[in-house]
Every structure is written in C-alpha cells, then in structure tokens.
Amino acid sequence: MPRMVAERTDVLPALGECFREHGFEGASLALIGAATGLGKGSLYHFFPGGKAEMAAAVLAEIDGWFEREVFAPLKDSEPPDAGIAAMFEATETYFRSGRRVCLVGCFALGDVRDRFAEAVRSYFQRWIDALRLALQRAGASPDEALRRAVDVVGGIQGAIVLSRALDDPGVFSGMLARMRRDLTEMKPSS
Amino acid sequence: MPRMVAERTDVLPALGECFREHGFEGASLALIGAATGLGKGSLYHFFPGGKAEMAAAVLAEIDGWFEREVFAPLKDSEPPDAGIAAMFEATETYFRSGRRVCLVGCFALGDVRDRFAEAVRSYFQRWIDALRLALQRAGASPDEALRRAVDVVGGIQGAIVLSRALDDPGVFSGMLARMRRDLTEMKPSS
DNA sequence: GCCCATGTGTACCAATCGGTACATAGTTTT
DNA sequence: AAAACTATGTACCGATTGGTACACATGGGC
Numbered sequence: 001m002p003r004m005v006a007e008r009t010d011v012l013p014a015l016g017e018c019f020r021e022h023g024f025e026g027a028s029l030a031l032i033g034a035a036t037g038l039g040k041g042s043l044y045h046f047f048p049g050g051k052a053e054m055a056a057a058v059l060a061e062i063d064g065w066f067e068r069e070v071f072a073p074l075k076d077s078e079p080p081d082a083g084i085a086a087m088f089e090a091t092e093t094y095f096r097s098g099r100r101v102c103l104v105g106c107f108a109l110g111d112v113r114d115r116f117a118e119a120v121r122s123y124f125q126r127w128i129d130a131l132r133l134a135l136q137r138a139g140a141s142p143d144e145a146l147r148r149a150v151d152v153v154g155g156i157q158g159a160i161v162l163s164r165a166l167d168d169p170g171v172f173s174g175m176l177a178r179m180r181r182d183l184t185e186m187k188p189s190s
Numbered sequence: 191m192p193r194m195v196a197e198r199t200d201v202l203p204a205l206g207e208c209f210r211e212h213g214f215e216g217a218s219l220a221l222i223g224a225a226t227g228l229g230k231g232s233l234y235h236f237f238p239g240g241k242a243e244m245a246a247a248v249l250a251e252i253d254g255w256f257e258r259e260v261f262a263p264l265k266d267s268e269p270p271d272a273g274i275a276a277m278f279e280a281t282e283t284y285f286r287s288g289r290r291v292c293l294v295g296c297f298a299l300g301d302v303r304d305r306f307a308e309a310v311r312s313y314f315q316r317w318i319d320a321l322r323l324a325l326q327r328a329g330a331s332p333d334e335a336l337r338r339a340v341d342v343v344g345g346i347q348g349a350i351v352l353s354r355a356l357d358d359p360g361v362f363s364g365m366l367a368r369m370r371r372d373l374t375e376m377k378p379s380s
Numbered sequence: 381g382c383c384c385a386t387g388t389g390t391a392c393c394a395a396t397c398g399g400t401a402c403a404t405a406g407t408t409t410t
Numbered sequence: 411a412a413a414a415c416t417a418t419g420t421a422c423c424g425a426t427t428g429g430t431a432c433a434c435a436t437g438g439g440c
Contacts, residue, residue, distance in 0.1 A: 006417080022301050025216040029398060040399080041418045050399065101299050108355035109291050109299065110213050117357070124355045147368065150352070154365055155341070158348025162340070165298035165314045167307070175344055178337065196387080219428060230429080231388045240429065381440100388435075397426065402419105409414070 008046045008057070011036045016058040020101045024055055024112045052115065055107075059119045062103060066127065069094075074130035080137040081184060087131065088180045091156055098163030098172025105157045127153050140186060148186070152179050198236045198247070201226045206248040210291045214245055214302045242305065245297075249309045252293060255284075256317065264320035270327040271374060277321065278370045281346055288353030288362025295347045317343050330376060338376070342369050 018027045018035040032054070033039060038046075047053040069090050077083030095102065104123045107116055128149045135145035155175060163172035208217045208225035222244070223229060228236075237243040259280050267273030285292065294313045297306055318339045325335035345365060353362035 023213060023215065025213065026301060028396075030396080039419055041402095041420080044399075045417060105351045105355070106299050108351050109296050111211050111216060113354060120355045121357065124352060147364075150361060151345070151365060151368065154348035154352035154361070155345055156348065157351040158344035158346065161295045161298050161347040161351070162314060162344035164303060165295070165310050167311065171340060171344070174337075175341060178341060218426075220426080229389055231390080231432095234429075235387060383440085384438095386435105386437080388433105390433085391431085393428105393430075395427075395429105397424105399425105400423075401421085403421105405416100405418075407414100407416075410412085 006038065006042065006046075009061075011038060011046065012058055012061045015054055016062065016103060019055060019058055020103050020106070023106060023110060024051070025110075027051070055112075055116065056119070058103065059107075059116060059123075063119065063123055065094075066123065071126055071130040074134045077134070080134040083134050084131070084138070084180075084183055088176055092173065092176055095156075095160055095172070097169035098160050099169055101164070102157060102160055105160065124153060135183070135186070138186070148183065152183065155179050196228065196232065196236075199251075201228060201236065202248055202251045205244055206252065206293060209245060209248055210293050210296070213296060213300060214241070215300075217241070245302075245306065246309070248293065249297075249306060249313075253309065253313055256313065259284075261316055261320040264324045267324075270324040273324050274321070274328070274370075274373055278366055282363065282366055285346075285350055285362070287359035288350050289359055291354070292347060292350055295350065314343060325373070325376070328376070338373065342373065345369050 014036045015032065018032050021027075022031055029040060029043070029051070032043065032051075036043070043054070044050065047057065049056075070087050073083040073086045074080075075083070077086065094100070104120055107113055108120050108124075113120060128146075131149040131152060132142075132145045135148055136142060140148065156179075159172045159175040162175070163169055204226045205222065208222050211217075212221055219230060219233070219241070222233065222241075226233070233244070234240065237247065239246075260277050263273040263276045264270075265273070267276065284290070294310055297303055298310050298314075303310060318336075321339040321342060322332075322335045325338055326332060330338065346369075349362045349365040352365070353359055
C-alpha cells in the first residue's frame with residue numbers, strides 16, 4: 001500500500017465537486033471521504049473546523065479562480081469586449097454547459113446562505129461590478145451598464161437551473177450565446 | 191388539549207415551506223414535525239412513503255397552483271398580454287420578491303433532481319410552452335417566442351438566486367420588471 | 381350502547397451523522 | 411541516530427437520522 005501524501009489544496013477540487021453534487025448538508029463525511037480518498041484523520045487534520053471549514057475553503061478557492069480568470073480580465077482587458085468574451089467562454093467551460101452546478105448559487109438558495117452570507121454576497125457583487133465596469137468602458141451609461149450586468153450574472157444562474165431541470169445543455173449554451181450577442185450588439189444599437 | 195384533526199392537503203403549505211428552507215435532505219422529520227405541528231404518527235399516516243412521498247405531494251401541489259394561476263392564463267387570456275401581465279404579478283407575489291425560493295428550481299440543482307426528474311422537467315417545460323404560446327399569439331414568430339420564453343423562465347430562476355445572494359429583493363423585482371418591459375415592448379419594436 | 385375508520389403520540393429500531401482521541405507511520409530537521 | 415513534525419487509519423462517542431410498531435383516542439354510523 002503506497003503512502004499517499006496530500007496537501008490541503010490538493011483535495012479542494014474533489015471537495016468542491018462533492019459539495020456541488022450533494023449540497024452542504026447532503027455531503028456527509030462518508031461521501032467526502034470517498035470523494036477525496038481521505039479518511040477522517042486527514043480531513044480533520046487539514047480542516048480542524050470540520051465541514052464548515054471545508055466549505056469555506058472551497059468557496060475561497062472558487063472565489064480566487066473567478067477573481068483571476070473572470071473578474072480581473074473584465075476589469076483590465078483592452079478592448080473591454082475581450083474581457084467580456086473571455087467571461088462567456090470561461091463560464092461556458094467552468095459550468096460545463098450547465099451540467100455543473102454553481103456552488104455559490106446553490107448556497108444562496110439553501111439555509112446555509114446565512115452561514116456563508118458574506119462569501120456568497122461578495123462573489124456575486126464583485127462579478128456584477130467587474131462586468132459593469134467593462135460595459136461602461138465599452139460605452140454604456142453607468143445605469144445601463146449596471147442593469148445589464150445584473151441581468152447577465154443573474155441570467156447565467158438561471159441558465160444553470162433551467163438547463164439542469166430540462167436536462168438539456170443546449171439551453172445553457174443558447175441562453176449564454178443570446179446574452180453575449182445582446183451585450184456585443186449594445187454599441188451599435190445604443 | 192383540543193384535538194386537532196388535519197387533512198393531507200392542510201399540511202402541504204407548511205411542508206413545502208420546510209422543504210424550501212432546508213432542502214430535501216436538510217428537512218429532517220424533526221423539522222418537518224415542528225413546521226407542520228404533526229407527529230410522526232400523523233405524518234406517516236398521510237404519507238406512507240415517507241419523505242419522498244411528502245416531497246412528491248408538495249411538488250404536485252405547486253404544479254397544480256402554477257398550472258391554474260400561471261400556465262392556464264398564459265394560454266387562454268385574451269389579449270395575450272393580460273396573461274403575461276398576470277404571470278409577472280403572480281410570480282412577484284409567489285416568490286415574495288425573491289425572498290422565497292423556488293422549490294422546483296432547488297430540486298433541479300441538487301442530487302434529488304434524478305428522483306423527481308419528471309416533475310421538475312414537466313414544470314419548467316410547461317411554463318416555457320405556455321409563455322411561448324402567449325408570445326406567439328401576441329405576434330412573435332415561433333422561434334423568437336421560444337427564445338424569449340426560455341430566457342424569461344430561466345431569468346426568473348436566476349433572479350431568485352441573485353436577489354437572495356445579494357440579500358436584496360429589489361434585484362428580483364428589477365429583473366422581473368425589465369423582462370416584462372422587454373416582452374411588452376416586443377410588438378412595436380419587432 | 382357498540383364498532384370501525386381515521387388520526388395521533390410514543391417507544392423503539394438499526395444506521396448514520398459530525399466530531400474526537402489517539403496510536404502509528406513517514407518525513408524532516410537537527 | 412534521535413527528535414520533532416506531519417499525515418493517516420481506526421476506534422469510539424453521543425446525537426440524530428428516517429422509519430416502524432403499536433397502543434390509544436376520537437369521531438360518525440348503527
């Protein structure tokens with residue numbers, strides 16, 4: 001039996017997938033152990049705070065990924081349309097055309113929302129802000145940029161719900177493509 | 191101690207609220223008992239199939255409510271805009287400006303989706319179909335009506351997620367108002 | 381009065397829950 | 411090589427889980 005030495009960051013992806021599939025309450029330590037390949041000993045060694053700390057660590061990792069791959073490009077890319085395009089592509093890939101659930105969105109719907117309220121709020125607020133800034137840089141007025149940013153960030157969450165409900169990834173991709181088109185057609189029309 | 195005789199349909203609202211707040215796995219029999227005021231004896235008398243049957247009954251009640259209050263008006267109201275207006279008003283009220291979660295949408299995100307797949311699929315499919323027909327009757331082309339119906343039904347789900355995440359009912363109401371305006375402005379523009 | 385349907389509360393069940401304690405094994409450090 | 415630290419497996423804990431069994435209480439029909 002080879003000894004498999006792990007690090008905290010190594011297990012975060014499997015941990016996240018487990019929470020995504022089963023939710024916070026549904027992800028029992030047995031399921032988490034099976035998903036990560038780690039026993040309770042290791043789990044509580046890495047996360048002394050138990051499930052709550054595991055979930056917080058996963059949220060932080062997701063947050064960092066989006067900050068790096070989505071929010072920052074939205075704020076910095078020149079021209080701004082490049083950042084917007086990158087956002088839609090990253091989103092399509094990350095959520096696997098709606099087959100993969102948004103853990104932050106799931107937490108927002110459940111009663112765990114209160115426990116991770118700040119992380120959940122910050123994630124969506126910063127996404128909206130980043131997109132809003134990109135749209136303003138692309139020529140939209142401040143309040144039009146805000147409205148469109150809210151609609152798109154919300155629309156992505158709805159696309160996940162709907163495509164999973166209908167069991168049709170095409171619904172997700174279709175909705176995203178339409179939102180993307182609406183955003184890029186913004187300049188000529190407005 | 192007065193004897194309180196209940197009926198199966200009487201407990202469905204409280205049952206639904208309990209599932210909404212805690213999810214399927216999170217709603218323990220203890221919580222369900224507290225929410226309904228019923229002991230296990232009564233609960234298993236009304237729902238011999240246990241939690242699964244309770245959830246199925248709640249889904250059926252929700253389905254019936256939407257069929258009656260939303261889908262049917264969408265299909266029958268004359269002019270069609272009246273049905274669409276009724277849909278937005280019923281939705282705003284039912285979801286309490288995003289403070290109340292959509293149980294069907296929640297189930298779609300979790301691993302319970304497979305267990306109630308047909309109920310979940312049918313609910314959203316019929317909502318989309320009803321709205322699509324109303325839009326066609328209002329003059330939209332078949333494929334434009336379908337696209338808009340998908341975007342609106344999905345958008346409502348996203349509005350719930352986002353407004354709960356940001357803890358701001360105004361986000362829900364704002365998104366719905368914008369979708370409604372887009373739909374009613376459809377005729378003059380298109 | 382009695383009987384039987386329908387509800388209801390309670391005791392109980394095995395299984396699982398999240399979490400703790402601790403001995404041990406492997407790896408670094410000294 | 412000894413010591414110290416990190417990682418891991420296992421045994422165990424009380425509490426809670428969904429579910430069952432059953433006694434009993436209430437009601438209407440006769």
